[in-house]
Amino acid sequence: MNAPITAEFETLDTLTPDFERRAESRDLIIGVIGLGYVGLPLAQAFCRQNTRVIGFDVSEFKVEKLNAGKSYIKHISDDSVGGMVETGRFEATTDFDRLAEPDALLIAVPTPLNAHRDPDLDYVIKSTEAIAKRLRRGQIVILESTTYPGTSDEVMKPILEKLSGLVAGRDFGIAYSPEREDPGNPQFETSTIPKVVGADTDAEKRMAVAVYKTIVPQVVPVRDLRTAEAVKLTENIYRAVNIGLVNELKMVYEAMGIDVWEVINAAATKPFGFHAFYPGPGLGGHCIPIDPFYLSWKAREYGLPTRYIELSGEINSKMPEYVINKLAEELSTRLEKAIKGSRILLVGLAYKKNVDDMRESPSLNLLEILEERGAKVDYYDPYIPVVPFDPDHPQYEGRTSTAWDSDSLSKYDAAIVATDHDRVDYAMVLKAVPFVIDTRNATAMLQGEYGDKIIKA
Incomplete structure (x- = not known):
C-alpha cells in the first residue's frame, strides 16, 4: 500500500508533480464511492489499466457479490468482475473507515429529485461527510454525480473543510468530472469517452487530469468546478429539449x-x-x-x-x-x-x-x-x-x-x-x-x- 502523504508543510502545489508521476506509473489507489451503473464501470476502467481500486458501497449484497467475482449489472459480465478481483486490483467494502487509503476518491452516487421536484443531494452529502471524517492531506475528492453548478463549492467544500480541519486547494483537492455512461450502448464505454474535468486551482485540475488520463483517450479541462457541473446539465438538457x-x-x-x-x-x-x-x-x-x-x-x-x-x-x-x-x-x-x-x-x-x-x-x-x-x-x-x-x-x-x-x-x-x-x-x-x-x-x-x-x- 502507498504510504499516506502527511508532511504538514507540503501543499498541493508541491505535491502535484509526485501525484502526476504516480498516476502515470499506475501507483495511485482509486476509491470509488457508489458501485452502481456509473461507479462499477469506472472501477472496471481503472482496473483494466493496472490501477488498484477500492469500491465503497452501503449495500452488503453488492459488496458480497462483487468480492465473489459476480456482477449484478447485465452489460458487465461476471468474467470481467472476476478478473478484477482475481488480479488483486479490486475489492469492494462497506467499511468507510478505509476512505483514507485511496489517493483519489470518486463519488458516483444517485442525485434524484425529491417529492417537490427539487434536487435531493442526500447521497452526495452523506458521502462527503463520510470522506471528511477520514480525509488526509494530499487526497483529491472528485464528484461524478450530476448536480447543479455550485454543488462542489457550496455544499461539499464547507463539509470537507469543517469536519477535516484541512483547506481545499492547499491541503486536499476538489474536482468535478461528469459521468457520461450510456448503458447498453455497444459503441461506447467509460474508457472510450472523453472526460471533462473542472477544478478551481491549477494544482487540483492537474491532479484530476492525471487521474483520468490513465483510463480515457482525451481529458477536457475546463476553467472551474461550476463550468464542469454546467457541462453535464447542458448535455442532458439538450437531449430532453430535443426529445420534447x-x-x-x-x-x-x-x-x-x-x-x-x-x-x-x-x-x-x-x-x-x-x-x-x-x-x-x-x-x-x-x-x-x-x-x-x-x-x-x-x-x-x-x-x-x-x-x-x-x-x-x-x-x-x-x-x-x-x-x-x-x-x-x-x-x-x-x-x-x-x-x-x-x-x-x-x-x-x-x-x-x-x-x-x-x-x-x-x-x-x-x-x-x-x-x-x-x-x-x-x-x-x-x-x-x-x-x-x-x-x-x-x-x-x-x-x-x-x-x-x-x-x-x-x-x-x-x-x-x-x-x-x-x-x-x-x-x-x-x-x-x-x-x-x-x-x-x-x-x-x-x-x-x-x-x-x-x-x-
Missing part, C-alpha cells in the same frame, strides 16, 4: 396522417445541420428526466426562467397519457371494449433497449395508469425477469415477466411496445394479438405484413 420537440411533432404529424419516424429518418440523411432524436412513451433513465430540473431549481436563485426546460418536461411527462389514450381509442374502435377489464401486455419494462435498468422508466408510468383505469396488465421483458424494488413504484416489486409463446400471447386484447429490445420476437406478438401500440417504431420492418395491426404512438 419530436414528441410534440409526433402528436402534430399524427393528426395530419404523417409518420413522424419516416420524417425523422428522411431528415437525418442531411449531412449537416440536423441530428436525429426520436419520440417515445416518455423519458427514462437516471439523467434526462431529472437533470434538467437541477438547473431550473438553481436558476430561480437568480430570478431567471428556464422556459425550454419546463416546456419540454411538460410535453415529455404527458407522453404516457397520450399512449394510453391511443390505446383506449383503438380498443373502442376495433374491439368495442374499454380499458377497464381489458387484458394488456406491456412489452419492455427497462427505460431503454437491451439493458436491465428501469430507473425512471416510462413503462412503470404506463403500468400504473393502466391499472388505475382497471386494465389487467402483464409485462414481458427478457432483461427484467423479476421487478426489483423501485422507490416510486414499490407495489411492483417481485412481479415476474410473463411467458412468451403463442398460447400465452393470444389471451391479450392488445400489446404496448414500450421498450424496443432486440431480443423480442415482434412478429409473434403481432400474430397473436388484435393490435399493437408501438411507441418505439420497433415493428417498422413488419409494417408490410402486419400494417393493419400496428398503431404508432
Whole structure:
C-alpha cells in the first residue's frame, strides 16, 4: 500500500508533480464511492489499466457479490468482475473507515429529485461527510454525480473543510468530472469517452487530469468546478429539449396522417445541420428526466426562467397519457371494449433497449395508469425477469415477466411496445394479438405484413 502523504508543510502545489508521476506509473489507489451503473464501470476502467481500486458501497449484497467475482449489472459480465478481483486490483467494502487509503476518491452516487421536484443531494452529502471524517492531506475528492453548478463549492467544500480541519486547494483537492455512461450502448464505454474535468486551482485540475488520463483517450479541462457541473446539465438538457420537440411533432404529424419516424429518418440523411432524436412513451433513465430540473431549481436563485426546460418536461411527462389514450381509442374502435377489464401486455419494462435498468422508466408510468383505469396488465421483458424494488413504484416489486409463446400471447386484447429490445420476437406478438401500440417504431420492418395491426404512438 502507498504510504499516506502527511508532511504538514507540503501543499498541493508541491505535491502535484509526485501525484502526476504516480498516476502515470499506475501507483495511485482509486476509491470509488457508489458501485452502481456509473461507479462499477469506472472501477472496471481503472482496473483494466493496472490501477488498484477500492469500491465503497452501503449495500452488503453488492459488496458480497462483487468480492465473489459476480456482477449484478447485465452489460458487465461476471468474467470481467472476476478478473478484477482475481488480479488483486479490486475489492469492494462497506467499511468507510478505509476512505483514507485511496489517493483519489470518486463519488458516483444517485442525485434524484425529491417529492417537490427539487434536487435531493442526500447521497452526495452523506458521502462527503463520510470522506471528511477520514480525509488526509494530499487526497483529491472528485464528484461524478450530476448536480447543479455550485454543488462542489457550496455544499461539499464547507463539509470537507469543517469536519477535516484541512483547506481545499492547499491541503486536499476538489474536482468535478461528469459521468457520461450510456448503458447498453455497444459503441461506447467509460474508457472510450472523453472526460471533462473542472477544478478551481491549477494544482487540483492537474491532479484530476492525471487521474483520468490513465483510463480515457482525451481529458477536457475546463476553467472551474461550476463550468464542469454546467457541462453535464447542458448535455442532458439538450437531449430532453430535443426529445420534447419530436414528441410534440409526433402528436402534430399524427393528426395530419404523417409518420413522424419516416420524417425523422428522411431528415437525418442531411449531412449537416440536423441530428436525429426520436419520440417515445416518455423519458427514462437516471439523467434526462431529472437533470434538467437541477438547473431550473438553481436558476430561480437568480430570478431567471428556464422556459425550454419546463416546456419540454411538460410535453415529455404527458407522453404516457397520450399512449394510453391511443390505446383506449383503438380498443373502442376495433374491439368495442374499454380499458377497464381489458387484458394488456406491456412489452419492455427497462427505460431503454437491451439493458436491465428501469430507473425512471416510462413503462412503470404506463403500468400504473393502466391499472388505475382497471386494465389487467402483464409485462414481458427478457432483461427484467423479476421487478426489483423501485422507490416510486414499490407495489411492483417481485412481479415476474410473463411467458412468451403463442398460447400465452393470444389471451391479450392488445400489446404496448414500450421498450424496443432486440431480443423480442415482434412478429409473434403481432400474430397473436388484435393490435399493437408501438411507441418505439420497433415493428417498422413488419409494417408490410402486419400494417393493419400496428398503431404508432
